[in-house]
Amino acid sequence: MFALRRLATAPLAGSRAAHSLPELPYAYEALEPVISRDIMCLHHSKHHQTYVTNLNAAEEKLKAALSKGDISTAISLEPALRFNGGGHLNHSIFWQNLSPESTQPSDALKKAIEDSFGGVQQLKDQLSASSIGVQGSGWGWLGYCSKSGKLKIATCANQDPLQATTGLVPLLGIDVWEHAYYLQYKNVRADYVKAIFEIVNWKDVSQRFEKAKSC
Numbered sequence: 132m133f134a135l136r137r138l139a140t141a142p143l144a145g146s147r148a149a150h151s152l153p154e155l156p157y158a159y160e161a162l163e164p165v166i167s168r169d170i171m172c173l174h175h176s177k178h179h180q181t182y183v184t185n186l187n188a189a190e191e192k193l194k195a196a197l198s199k200g201d202i203s204t205a206i207s208l209e210p211a212l213r214f215n216g217g218g219h220l221n222h223s224i225f226w227q228n229l230s231p232e233s234t235q236p237s238d239a240l241k242k243a244i245e246d247s248f249g250g251v252q253q254l255k256d257q258l259s260a261s262s263i264g265v266q267g268s269g270w271g272w273l274g275y276c277s278k279s280g281k282l283k284i285a286t287c288a289n290q291d292p293l294q295a296t297t298g299l300v301p302l303l304g305i306d307v308w309e310h311a312y313y314l315q316y317k318n319v320r321a322d323y324v325k326a327i328f329e330i331v332n333w334k335d336v337s338q339r340f341e342k343a344k345s346c
């Protein structure tokens with residue numbers, strides 16, 4: 132019910148701009164050879180765009196239902212809001228989490244990783260294993276637990292958004308839907324997950340960590 136509660140108390144769609152597909156901060160071919168241009172183009176311009184389009188459509192239906200006091204229809208829209216809203220949120224983070232430039236975790240993030248996992252390599256090993264082990268479609272995540280002040284690894288099914296599902300603030304997500312890797316890695320998800328650490332934007336992850344700690 133997260134999306135319904137949040138959206139029901141937010142300004143209705145007619146009073147604000149609809150969601151839109153964010154531009155990538157790099158060219159489609161910039162992440163090669165880890166992720167091919169074809170995958171990036173389809174993933175961003177088709178898959179992410181579809182989540183945005185369907186989220187906007189679901190919000191319009193929600194707006195119409197709420198304006199008529201049709202609670203039954205409003206409730207029935209929750210799966211579409213969760214799936215497409217989650218897809219939009221997750222991919223918007225994912226694009227920022229990647230970079231063609233070599234980056235390193237900030238000193239503060241590196242210390243937090245050492246405190247929570249023992250070291251950066253141990254984090255990579257644990258996040259890889261969890262991501263590879265997702266059954267069907269979903270995401271592997273590094274998140275920040277504001278209650279404990281620790282970093283944690285979690286997985287989410289389908290497009291369930293990390294924070295609404297687990298309470299963890301998302302720092303680094305690995306999309307393990309087949310659309311993210313199949314054209315290049317076929318059925319070998321493990322090779323894709325192993326390679327993606329070569330293009331992690333640790334600068335972005337570090338900035339998300341600092342913001343999460345301050346909330």
Ligand SMILES: [Fe+2]
Binds near residue numbers: 308310
């Ligand atoms: Fe995806």
